[in-house]
Amino acid sequence: MAPAHYHDKVVRVLVLCSVFWAIVGMAAGVYAAAELVWPGLNFDQSWLSYGRVRTVHTNVAIFGFGVSALIGTAFYSVQRTSHVPLFAPGLAWVVCWAWQLALVAAGWSLLSGHTSGKEYAELEWPFDLAIAVVWVCFAIVFFGTIARRKIKTIYVSNWFYGALIIVIAMLHIVNSLAMPATLFKSYSLFAGSQDAILQWWYGHNAVGFLLTGGFLGMMYYFLPKHAERPIWSYRLSIVAFWAFTYSYIWAGPHHLHYSAIPEWVQSLGVVMSVILLAPSWATMINGIMTVSGAWRKLRSDPALKFIVLSLAFYGLATFEGPMMAIRDVNLISHFTDWTVGHVHSGALGWNAMITFGTFYYLVPRLVGGELYSTKLANVHFWMALAGTMLYILAMWAAGVTQGLLWLSLDEYGELLYSFTDIMASMVSYYGLRLVAGVIFLAGAVLMAWNLFMTVRGRETAKVLPPEPVANPAAASEVAA
Amino acid sequence: MSGVRLHQKLENNIGLLIFGILFVASIGGAAQVVPALFQDSLQQPGVNTVPYTAAELDGRDIYMRESCGVCHTQHIRPLLAEVERYGPYSRAGEFVYDRPFLWGSKRTGPDLHRIGGKYSDEWHWIHMMDPRAVVPDSIMPAYPWLADAPANRGNDIDKRMRALQKLGHPYNDEEIADAAASLEGLTEMDVLIIYLQGMGDTVDPDAADDHGGHGG
Numbered sequence: 044m045a046p047a048h049y050h051d052k053v054v055r056v057l058v059l060c061s062v063f064w065a066i067v068g069m070a071a072g073v074y075a076a077a078e079l080v081w082p083g084l085n086f087d088q089s090w091l092s093y094g095r096v097r098t099v100h101t102n103v104a105i106f107g108f109g110v111s112a113l114i115g116t117a118f119y120s121v122q123r124t125s126h127v128p129l130f131a132p133g134l135a136w137v138v139c140w141a142w143q144l145a146l147v148a149a150g151w152s153l154l155s156g157h158t159s160g161k162e163y164a165e166l167e168w169p170f171d172l173a174i175a176v177v178w179v180c181f182a183i184v185f186f187g188t189i190a191r192r193k194i195k196t197i198y199v200s201n202w203f204y205g206a207l208i209i210v211i212a213m214l215h216i217v218n219s220l221a222m223p224a225t226l227f228k229s230y231s232l233f234a235g236s237q238d239a240i241l242q243w244w245y246g247h248n249a250v251g252f253l254l255t256g257g258f259l260g261m262m263y264y265f266l267p268k269h270a271e272r273p274i275w276s277y278r279l280s281i282v283a284f285w286a287f288t289y290s291y292i293w294a295g296p297h298h299l300h301y302s303a304i305p306e307w308v309q310s311l312g313v314v315m316s317v318i319l320l321a322p323s324w325a326t327m328i329n330g331i332m333t334v335s336g337a338w339r340k341l342r343s344d345p346a347l348k349f350i351v352l353s354l355a356f357y358g359l360a361t362f363e364g365p366m367m368a369i370r371d372v373n374l375i376s377h378f379t380d381w382t383v384g385h386v387h388s389g390a391l392g393w394n395a396m397i398t399f400g401t402f403y404y405l406v407p408r409l410v411g412g413e414l415y416s417t418k419l420a421n422v423h424f425w426m427a428l429a430g431t432m433l434y435i436l437a438m439w440a441a442g443v444t445q446g447l448l449w450l451s452l453d454e455y456g457e458l459l460y461s462f463t464d465i466m467a468s469m470v471s472y473y474g475l476r477l478v479a480g481v482i483f484l485a486g487a488v489l490m491a492w493n494l495f496m497t498v499r500g501r502e503t504a505k506v507l508p509p510e511p512v513a514n515p516a517a518a519s520e521v522a523a
Numbered sequence: 524m525s526g527v528r529l530h531q532k533l534e535n536n537i538g539l540l541i542f543g544i545l546f547v548a549s550i551g552g553a554a555q556v557v558p559a560l561f562q563d564s565l566q567q568p569g570v571n572t573v574p575y576t577a578a579e580l581d582g583r584d585i586y587m588r589e590s591c592g593v594c595h596t597q598h599i600r601p602l603l604a605e606v607e608r609y610g611p612y613s614r615a616g617e618f619v620y621d622r623p624f625l626w627g628s629k630r631t632g633p634d635l636h637r638i639g640g641k642y643s644d645e646w647h648w649i650h651m652m653d654p655r656a657v658v659p660d661s662i663m664p665a666y667p668w669l670a671d672a673p674a675n676r677g678n679d680i681d682k683r684m685r686a687l688q689k690l691g692h693p694y695n696d697e698e699i700a701d702a703a704a705s706l707e708g709l710t711e712m713d714v715l716i717i718y719l720q721g722m723g724d725t726v727d728p729d730a731a732d733d734h735g736g737h738g739g
């Protein structure tokens with residue numbers, strides 16, 4: 044058989060789709076943010092109203108932008124850490140296009156108001172089934188490639204991508220269990236408090252294994268590659284991986300403090316959330332230490348800057364999260380914009396930034412060329428940083444205000460402030476958040492242009508796996 | 524380091540690694556979520572908790588369709604300030620017919636778990652048509668299209684009730700057969716308001732003035 048090169052065309056399509064969804068998803072976020080400032084912005088159209096736009100925002104940002112990037116980078120890195128081309132490349136194309144098709148259909152269905160009503164799992168049952176099938180195909184391509192690998196050890200990025208695939212499959216299938224009533228309407232198999240526990244077992248771990256674990260897979264491959272240094276501590280990565288996989292699953296009930304679920308479930312959620320700080324920070328330190336010694340590169344290389352900054356925000360979000368999981372803090376933060384600020388310090392600062400950094404590194408290599416403009420990428424970097432900071436500062440201020448004022452009582456135990464007054468005082472924070480969103484979105488548009496100009500008119504480079512080496516143990520070092 | 528040696532086995536065998544991840548990630552769910560799913564006390568309806576009527580159910584489905592729940596919670600925490608603002612705190616028994624639960628995670632607008640009876644039907648109607656007509660500072664969008672659409676738009680209320688019946692909601696066949704007729708002539712706005720006005724009447728009278736165990 045002729046030596047087959049890596050299948051990178053499918054990676055290229057997935058990366059470009061991810062950029063497209065990033066713009067759509069963030070534009071929807073900006074629109075939603077604007078609607079909170081000017082509530083008339085839906086022009087009395089049901090499909091443009093806040094509830095639907097916000098749902099489209101979260102779904103497109105996470106499943107369009109995030110997951111397309113994860114599938115694309117998983118396909119890229121699994122080949123290079125296994126020294127073989129993708130297993131079943133035809134199926135990889137099916138995964139790629141079926142996922143995009145599902146997103147378009149999902150967008151339509153969410154705008155039409157079909158929703159299961161469960162956060163981050165809004166899609167109705169026919170979509171749930173379709174997604175499950177695509178996900179299984181993803182698993183076959185990914186694990187099939189690993190099974191045929193020419194290197195003995197499975198590199199650490201693949202553990203994280205693997206955990207993403209396995210655990211998300213488990214969560215998705217269990218949490219979507221429902222009784223269909225019609226084609227686009229079903230009712231959850233579980234009710235009330237039990238449904239809540241199950242939903243946040245799903246919701247928190249979608250964050251854990253997708254927005255955190257999946258992107259850590261990206262980090263573990265692209266950061267060492269880019270810094271041209273092996274990962275700082277291999278042992279730390281092992282310990283952190285298993286501690287992470289074990290503890291995350293328990294933490295869901297921190298979304299349900301003081302609610303009608305058993306105390307012991309909430310308490311376990313607190314303990315495990317606080318424990319989570321350890322593997323999260325261990326991983327962050329591992330990443331940062333990997334770059335140390337290559338600091339010089341930071342000055343000239345926007346891609347690496349993005350990745351390093353994303354680790355800082357990862358550290359911030361995973362410090363803030365365990366704090367918010369403590370009941371006395373959650374008392375104030377729960378239901379407020381503080382949560383939204385926390386979400387976006389993760390989503391913008393960590394997920395979006397590491398993805399941007401990865402794309403700036405990856406896309407030129409996919410076409411065997413140079414990035415169209417390093418200068419534009421540098422501008423993007425500062426816009427992304429400014430947008431993120433403004434967003435989370437505005438939401439912290441808003442959230443702490445809401446949390447404290449809602450609970451304020453006078454000396455006779457009467458409420459001090461009406462709900463409406465507190466709400467009305469939010470408008471300036473919501474305005475700031477809108478500005479932040481516009482800056483962040485504009486940066487992403489610059490990136491889209493930059494990447495488009497980089498790939499335009501260029502063929503995908505044909506890269507061959509390295510020749511088999513005599514000592515497979517040493518090869519794993521090379522792979523990293 | 525025998526730990527590292529053990530790990531080398533996992534790293535060299537994809538089947539073992541897959542199994543290892545699945546196993547380790549299942550422990551938490553098995554020990555925490557599964558017992559809760561079988562805990563009887565979470566499935567016992569409260570004294571006043573009955574299944575939604577056809578109109579309430581249709582209204583609730585509209586509440587979901589419009590994603591009201593992204594801004595409004597339906598869960599009052601057992602905190603003094605919250606009980607004063609919204610009413611007796613929420614109990615598990617009140618939610619046993621909620622599929623899915625709609626507790627929400629963000630209070631852009633106020634909690635609605637005990638909104639029923641707080642305002643007149645007319646107030647709700649105006650508020651849904653033009654929120655700023657009754658609450659000048661409100662940032663809620665208007666929902667005028669609900670006033671023009673007939674209730675039970677998909678003509679499938681019987682199918683929806685049947686699905687819930689299969690899940691154990693105590694509807695009888697007669698109720699299901701009469702459901703469509705009972706919605707005749709109502710608009711989506713009407714059923715949504717019927718749903719809202721029924722919110723919170725599930726509270727146990729003995730607990731009505733309970734201010735909860737926690738400070739706040």
Ligand code: HEM
Nearest residue numbers: 254297298316319360361364365367368377386389390628
């Ligand atoms: C150790 C890590 C983390 C812990 C313990 C943690 C904990 C928490 C807590 C306590 C809440 C508030 C729940 C509530 O009051 O309703 C929350 C919300 C959230 N967190 Fe984190 N967090 C962590 C890291 C992250 C990261 C890295 C992201 C990445 C994007 C993230 C995304 C979210 C999202 C999306 C929500 C909002 C859920 C919702 O209410 O819709 N978290 N987290």
Ligand code: HEM
Nearest residue numbers: 069072073075076101104105383386390394480483484629
């Ligand atoms: C231009 C950038 C963005 C803007 C302006 C924006 C704006 C918003 C707004 C207005 C909300 C609703 C908050 C509320 O309910 O009060 C929201 C929620 C959310 N956004 Fe974004 N967003 C942006 C980017 C992103 C990205 C890139 C992601 C994910 C990777 C993301 C994930 C989420 C999530 C998970 C929520 C739900 C939070 C919760 O339920 O607590 N956003 N966003």
